[in-house]
Amino acid sequence: MGREVWRGNFCWSAEPERLKVLEQGYLMAQDGVVQGTAKELPDAWKGVPIHDFGDCLVIPGLTDLHMHAPQYEFTGMGMDMELLEWLNRQTFPVEARYAEEAYAERAYTLFTDDLKNSVTTRACIFATIHLPATEILMEKLEATGLKTMVGKVNMDRNSPDFLREADAKASADETLRWVDGCIGRFQNVQPILTPRFIPSCSDDLMRRLKQIQKQYHLPVQSHLSENPGEIEWVQSLCPESEFYGDAYDRFGLFGGEDCPTVMAHCVYSDEKEQQRIRERGVWIAHCPQSNINLSSGIAPVREFLERGLKVGLGSDVAGGSSISMFRAVTDAIQVSKLYWRMKDEDRKPLKLEEAFYLATVGSGSFFGKVGSFEPGYELDAVVLDDRRLNRLGSHTVRERLERICYLSDDREIAEKYVSGKEVLQKQNR
């Protein structure tokens, strides 16, 4: 890729409470890594061909820290249920269909096409328990150029017959087969260990998964403290655990060295659980829309931030109805306002700057130096043509960013880059 210079209106986060804005300036990159930004092009970069984005807004790519690919087909359906009922009535019957490869082929084509056309550049994704379907998903994601982590899901108990692996050994063996099959196969997609959640994984399975995790140095994703009914259930299944997160931690599947872990939700994580999350360096995927749709509640994000926890945002498709990470940004702001008003006036609402930080740097950090235009960050970028939103007059870059978060849809996305490589270029620009 070599050296590259971009020209345009740049906007990114270096720290949570402040946006950096560079109007009609330059971004310099080498081999897909940002080297710096400047109002005037430094002498050392003169002569390098300039890619000019005109008046478009160029922002870091957004990372979706939690989503379920097989659920994409029913976004915006079955939204009048709570978590456990929704799993049994809406989710599990659909996920079972992915046993059939032809079905997975069709459904995952739709999902990957739409993800490619979204503002998401990286994502942590749940597949289903089915190995062939998971491979189909990974192949399709590989072709998008997006960088993703994908998990074949593990479930060996408390799940309907049609969506449960025979036993712990069968589940672990299939996982091993899957992980082995991934080696050397993908550039952009990597496997992530995915026990669905404590209720659907036996102790025996969890122990086996830890072995696999250690052997292959795999990251881990799962769900944590989403819903009161779920939390009670976990407590009854694991009476010896101190709290929900401890039920993962007892098996070594809760962060710590060489086990990067992201846990979705954490709506009800109390001080003790947050403390453990901090000690183990676990990422939290805050999924505000899903937490509303499934009547789960509002996660105490301000508290997470004050304690220095690692927080990013997730769409949680299809508990969340929208695949758009801009919607996750505004949802995070909106629920934080209600949390402040209704629950704790000491926890001030998130500002746009903070929610944008969470969706870029916060989520991106699970993938390394990702989500910013500071030197050393991988050059993931979304180029936005927001003329449709600003027909009456001109606005500052900060105002444009806010409007884009609240008002834009896929029509504003002009181009998208991952590690400097173009992955999307709209034809009719």
Place this chain on the structure above:
Amino acid sequence: MGREVWRGNFCWSAEPERLKVLEQGYLMAQDGVVQGTAKELPDAWKGVPIHDFGDCLVIPGLTDLHMHAPQYEFTGMGMDMELLEWLNRQTFPVEARYAEEAYAERAYTLFTDDLKNSVTTRACIFATIHLPATEILMEKLEATGLKTMVGKVNMDRNSPDFLREADAKASADETLRWVDGCIGRFQNVQPILTPRFIPSCSDDLMRRLKQIQKQYHLPVQSHLSENPGEIEWVQSLCPESEFYGDAYDRFGLFGGEDCPTVMAHCVYSDEKEQQRIRERGVWIAHCPQSNINLSSGIAPVREFLERGLKVGLGSDVAGGSSISMFRAVTDAIQVSKLYWRMKDEDRKPLKLEEAFYLATVGSGSFFGKVGSFEPGYELDAVVLDDRRLNRLGSHTVRERLERICYLSDDREIAEKYVSGKEVLQKQNR
């Protein structure tokens, strides 16, 4: 217009908790009023030309009970403030620009174009204090074919110099001039008396407005109990009032016979205020997204419904960022879930059916028999081509409606009718 027969997939509310669905059936209308619906075309209607909407979904038009036309230009901006700060810093400076007719011309063209292209068929709309600009807005709305009520706003105190009328007399005189000027001028637009809210209208002005209201039999719209700071302020301005609503009621501008009134928000309306709302037959415009964005809180809609109050939905552009009444539907569902979870587990969340009812029949009732396909209702309808949302398979009509509410945008709107007249037909269908 005469007799008409429509064929398609119809979906509407007759009562709050149940959707009526008619798949590939017929709707019969005479002179823009629904006569009935049937699976098989009754003999009496045979021979009448059939308008076939194919596989589209046909639903009643949605009524936006509360929005501010001059604020449309800044939707999705300045969202990190509370009500009173937001009014002073974001809203009032923009509204002041409408003193200039050329500006109003440009800005209201944008607003009316977008409203025409939305799912809204009727709306109650605030303009500004400026008479010429209000007339420009009314003319543009008239041309859309939508049915609307529009208010020149009254403000004679506690407002910045640049957005305040000289005194009560000047405000009332201008209002009279405006109302007189409307007579016989519009088919689709009618004036609605619009004291902005208690803080910006002196007692003298309120008395004068009541005279105008009586003389011309005008409806009334305003704001009520939106924000704790605002409510305190009203209490200090009107120490003799029992509660916020009473401050309107003392001047006869709070419902009752011959004074149909719609009050936006009612987030903090307590039992006493709700009782008065009920006695006076005041409509409540529930504006969930605005109440989130301005950190106001969540209105107790379930309580309103249990008490038999008249409730509809409003976008409250630009406290609400979206002009879409489908967004208002899903926002109403979502905040009701949080209200149930965080505040009162006795108030069960709204189901899709109920929120859809609020946006159609609930809001529409302020305009008469509007918002349903039951016999006797005016034929307001939105025709939705939702193929983009259902690329993987077919769904029931109820499922399609839910997806449309959560996922659609203007691209799904194919046609729109108000009182049987076509007001929108997308070209590239």
